[in-house]
Amino acid sequence: MLTSFIHATGRHRSAALALPVLIGALAGACRLPEAQAPGPTRDDPALLEQTTDLLGAARASKVWTHRDQEAFNERLPLLTPESRLRLAKQWTGLITSKAIVLAGSPDQAAPPPKCTCVAAPCGNVGGVVDPANKN
């Protein structure tokens, strides 16, 4: 009887030890996605201005590039929920009304700068004849 008591106690101890581990594992496996922090309670004026300007500049140029979208998405979470919602709402209006047009690619929106070199005759570089190309 004593033996079985010890045996049972041992089993209970094992169960007692295993239970927290099991609970821990289940808790980890069943953890729900945590809601992200609501964001700051006050806006950084510079950041708010930058984000507002981003929309303003896009409206002026009538183009919304992938880069604009990235910058917008990066800045929004740093603003207060109120500012975030206001600016994001503004963005939906500009897009849907086509006040700003989605650019197909960053290159399409901002073409590479054209060459501003002044054409010079062959062998003449900046008014000086290059001896290597003087014919």
Add this chain to the structure above:
Amino acid sequence: MPARHWSLRVSLAVLVVAGTATMISKDVAATGRTIDSMVRIRKVMMNGIAVSFTASGALASARSDASGAGLEEIGCWTVDGQSINCLAADASGSQAACIVADSVTVNGVKVSLGYVMRLAALNGDSFIRFAGVADDPNDPLTSYSCTSLQVENRSIYSPKQ
């Protein structure tokens, strides 16, 4: 951008009725079923202002069909886990975007609308459909609130090429 962001199912019958299919995937063509997976935007206009819209399309088709002449794009994402943004652009140049908060407070209790959760079901071959409504139908630059979001992951939509 962090892994953004979403399944409700729409019966095949609804899709067949709605679709005068212009793009038929190889898989679907073999079965004779037509599934329109191009990006489509339908706006309800009033006095030159879109008072509401619906946008739909498969992410894979939007990517495959994007050309230099016209941009097709569709997708939804979240930047804060508390709201979602949706955006669509079809081949004709029409565009639509909306935003919606993921939760509402009812009698002091915050209730999730499940938008962010639906984003978790979204993958590169998903078909999505969302709808938006103008917040102020009299304002030409009115903002738009999303009123629904459906995410479908079905074999009838061909994967990205």
